[in-house]
Amino acid sequence: MSEYDTAPSKPDFERIDVTTVEDLARGGRRYVPGRIVDQPPPRQPGEEPPMSIQALVRRDLVDREAVGRERYGTSLHAHNGRDALVDAYQEALDLVCYLRQAIEERP
Template identity: 60%
Template structure:
């Protein structure tokens, strides 16, 4: 099968860098960016459709991921 999106990846090997601490720092930094941009931290009941915001962001993510996959094939 040529489409790698339909194939399973092998089980991971030992690896090097632990990822979660980097994600936690990214979240903290991203929250600061949001506070600077919007003047407040993200809060519930803020007048926006949270599910639609998240869905639109997920669509953007898929586009960026596919772009990177296509670029990597060159």
């Protein structure tokens, strides 16, 4: 039996009430080392809005398809002999690690 087969007897974290959403909206701390707290509502863009996130994602998708064609000679398609759920799950695990790394490295 490994450490992953049973749940811990008590949580291995403590509750930290650092700020309220209202405090955050007034510029309160968004991050406490080792802990993630709620964030304030998003700010409205200035007079000239930046490119939308959706537009950035569309551009990234076009770029990724080009990389796939160059690297593998084809774009991603169904019935390619791979298990898409396993690929996606492994990519999600990597993503979570990169996200947590980025959080830890923020000042």
